[in-house]
Amino acid sequence: MKGAMSSLLVVGSVAFDTIHNHLGSHTRILGGSATYASLAASQLASVRLVGIVGKDFPKKAVDMFRGRGIDTTGLEVANGDTFHWEGRYSDDLTSRTTIQTDLNVFADFEPKIPESFRDSEFVMLGNIAPELQLHVLDQVRSPRLVIADTMNLWIDTALGALKELLSRIDMLVINEEEARQLSGFHHPLAVAEALRALGPETVIVKRGEYGALLFLDEDIFCAPAYPLKTVADPTGAGDSFAGGFLGYLAQAGHDDLRQAVICGSAAASFCVQDVGIGALENLSREDIEQRIREFRQLTTF
Amino acid sequence: MKGAMSSLLVVGSVAFDTIHNHLGSHTRILGGSATYASLAASQLASVRLVGIVGKDFPKKAVDMFRGRGIDTTGLEVANGDTFHWEGRYSDDLTSRTTIQTDLNVFADFEPKIPESFRDSEFVMLGNIAPELQLHVLDQVRSPRLVIADTMNLWIDTALGALKELLSRIDMLVINEEEARQLSGFHHPLAVAEALRALGPETVIVKRGEYGALLFLDEDIFCAPAYPLKTVADPTGAGDSFAGGFLGYLAQAGHDDLRQAVICGSAAASFCVQDVGIGALENLSREDIEQRIREFRQLTTF
Numbered sequence: 311m312k313g314a315m316s317s318l319l320v321v322g323s324v325a326f327d328t329i330h331n332h333l334g335s336h337t338r339i340l341g342g343s344a345t346y347a348s349l350a351a352s353q354l355a356s357v358r359l360v361g362i363v364g365k366d367f368p369k370k371a372v373d374m375f376r377g378r379g380i381d382t383t384g385l386e387v388a389n390g391d392t393f394h395w396e397g398r399y400s401d402d403l404t405s406r407t408t409i410q411t412d413l414n415v416f417a418d419f420e421p422k423i424p425e426s427f428r429d430s431e432f433v434m435l436g437n438i439a440p441e442l443q444l445h446v447l448d449q450v451r452s453p454r455l456v457i458a459d460t461m462n463l464w465i466d467t468a469l470g471a472l473k474e475l476l477s478r479i480d481m482l483v484i485n486e487e488e489a490r491q492l493s494g495f496h497h498p499l500a501v502a503e504a505l506r507a508l509g510p511e512t513v514i515v516k517r518g519e520y521g522a523l524l525f526l527d528e529d530i531f532c533a534p535a536y537p538l539k540t541v542a543d544p545t546g547a548g549d550s551f552a553g554g555f556l557g558y559l560a561q562a563g564h565d566d567l568r569q570a571v572i573c574g575s576a577a578a579s580f581c582v583q584d585v586g587i588g589a590l591e592n593l594s595r596e597d598i599e600q601r602i603r604e605f606r607q608l609t610t611f
Numbered sequence: 612m613k614g615a616m617s618s619l620l621v622v623g624s625v626a627f628d629t630i631h632n633h634l635g636s637h638t639r640i641l642g643g644s645a646t647y648a649s650l651a652a653s654q655l656a657s658v659r660l661v662g663i664v665g666k667d668f669p670k671k672a673v674d675m676f677r678g679r680g681i682d683t684t685g686l687e688v689a690n691g692d693t694f695h696w697e698g699r700y701s702d703d704l705t706s707r708t709t710i711q712t713d714l715n716v717f718a719d720f721e722p723k724i725p726e727s728f729r730d731s732e733f734v735m736l737g738n739i740a741p742e743l744q745l746h747v748l749d750q751v752r753s754p755r756l757v758i759a760d761t762m763n764l765w766i767d768t769a770l771g772a773l774k775e776l777l778s779r780i781d782m783l784v785i786n787e788e789e790a791r792q793l794s795g796f797h798h799p800l801a802v803a804e805a806l807r808a809l810g811p812e813t814v815i816v817k818r819g820e821y822g823a824l825l826f827l828d829e830d831i832f833c834a835p836a837y838p839l840k841t842v843a844d845p846t847g848a849g850d851s852f853a854g855g856f857l858g859y860l861a862q863a864g865h866d867d868l869r870q871a872v873i874c875g876s877a878a879a880s881f882c883v884q885d886v887g888i889g890a891l892e893n894l895s896r897e898d899i900e901q902r903i904r905e906f907r908q909l910t911t912f
């Protein structure tokens with residue numbers, strides 16, 4: 311993991327989360343898909359963050375991003391409050407219910423890509439409305455790799471725009487349940503075949519505590535999740551996976567998608583070990599490299 | 612995979628299954644834990660089958676076992692009918708409901724280990740009442756390796772006997788949901804630690820379409836399931852896994868548990884591709900070896 315870092319544009323939500331789980335209640339902690347993905351990638355790539363926050367967004371959070379080398383030129387500060395989500399996890403953390411969603415300034419988010427970001431080589435379109443993801447694509451010049459996440463809300467309410475998006479991206483990274491919903495199939499090869507027929511050359515299916523599957527042409531790679539004794543908070547694990555994955559690829563000279571999946575899995579495994587971004591804000595490149603070695607020990611036969 | 616085969620004693624159910632699934636209804640097809648495990652192991656080890664059937668059990672089924680090199684000396688034929696189970700799978704095959712269970716001769720099963728089987732080096736105690744599994748252990752002399760499966764029924768109704776069994780076996784192979792129930796934990800390391808504290812040095816957690824986890828001391832191995840486009844019938848997959856696993860170890864000179872897990876996963880992947888034992892009754896050692904190579908391609912990074 312050496313060499314010059316490439317530029318990685320991350321677009322998504324920057325939010326406050328109030329999380330109730332087996333460890334207690336965690337009020338208005340920093341969250342959002344772009345937050346997790348940016349932090350996970352920050353030690354690997356030159357991250358350029360695009361998102362929107364309100365006037366209530368604390369300077370110390372912006373400083374934390376900057377301290378991790380993240381370029382916050384694209385973090386728009388709008389009149390109003392920052393996006394706030396409140397939810398409660400089941401005791402085994404396998405499901406969660408939303409208590410309240412206050413979109414606030416996020417309701418009018420129209421991602422504006424600063425001129426200095428438009429040459430980004432790698433683009434991560436975090437889980438926002440597919441219309442907005444398309445709007446980002448219209449503003450970047452000629453990225454080497456575009457990856458997008460999505461969710462059931464957009465499959466249900468914006469399928470047309472989502473399909474247009476899928477025809478324009480290189481990779482889709484998606485939760486297994488939503489991959490099944492979007493494809494109409496259950497078993498992995500059928501799911502991947504149907505999703506790739508919609509456009510993306512590569513599909514990554516995120517399976518939570520069961521790891522991830524990578525599909526590229528006839529090539530399939532199965533990555534486990536890192537086995538843990540306890541999990542503090544699964545919030546942001548999928549976004550951390552995407553950040554670690556793209557961060558790996560954005561390191562100069564790396565094009566091994568399998569290694570990138572493992573790097574993403576390593577980032578996700580750190581993410582869930584603490585509440586919110588607790589484990590990510592101090593994560594080092596060495597931490598990730600050590601965990602990648604542990605993944606090799608876990609899977610070699 | 613060369614060398615003389617060691618003896619593998621398989622004790623469990625031999626049954627007729629009536630299965631309703633997305634492919635239709637399959638009436639009174641050959642099934643049972645000992646059937647699946649024996650067939651999966653039969654090309655790798657010298658399998659000795661112990662079970663009970665009724666007068667209605669067809670000679671051609673016995674001939675099929677023998678044709679696969681399985682010693683049926685221990686297959687008791689009792690007055691009455693063979694154990695019959697009828698169930699219906701959900702369309703995605705992730706759940707099933709029992710329509711009818713006719714224990715028939717299985718209700719009075721007391722496994723009698725033929726004298727010629729008592730020197731068996733490897734013992735698989737399929738999922739039957741733990742009292743009966745203990746009764747088998749009392750009859751074998753000094754096996755090198757004893758592995759047992761169990762289920763929620765015995766956790767609920769025979770926990771004392773199950774705990775005694777766990778203190779006397781080398782390995783527990785158990786479905787993830789039941790592993791969580793028995794251990795009282797959710798996350799894999801906590802589950803394994805609690806189960807190993809009950810006796811077995813090694814624990815294998817079967818995760819269905821997500822593969823298997825092997826725990827031995829501090830060593831953990833994550834094996835994926837073989838990704839498929841369609842699944843015909845998951846019945847017997849866990850027993851095929853155990854058969855392939857022990858069959859691998861029973862091959863002379865093999866003691867690599869990781870390779871054995873992959874061999875079990877290969878056997879299970881064939882099992883689910885056809886209804887009942889359809890894919891197992893003609894499975895060759897070469898088929899398994901080829902699939903093990905595919906598993907390496909699936910997991911290497």
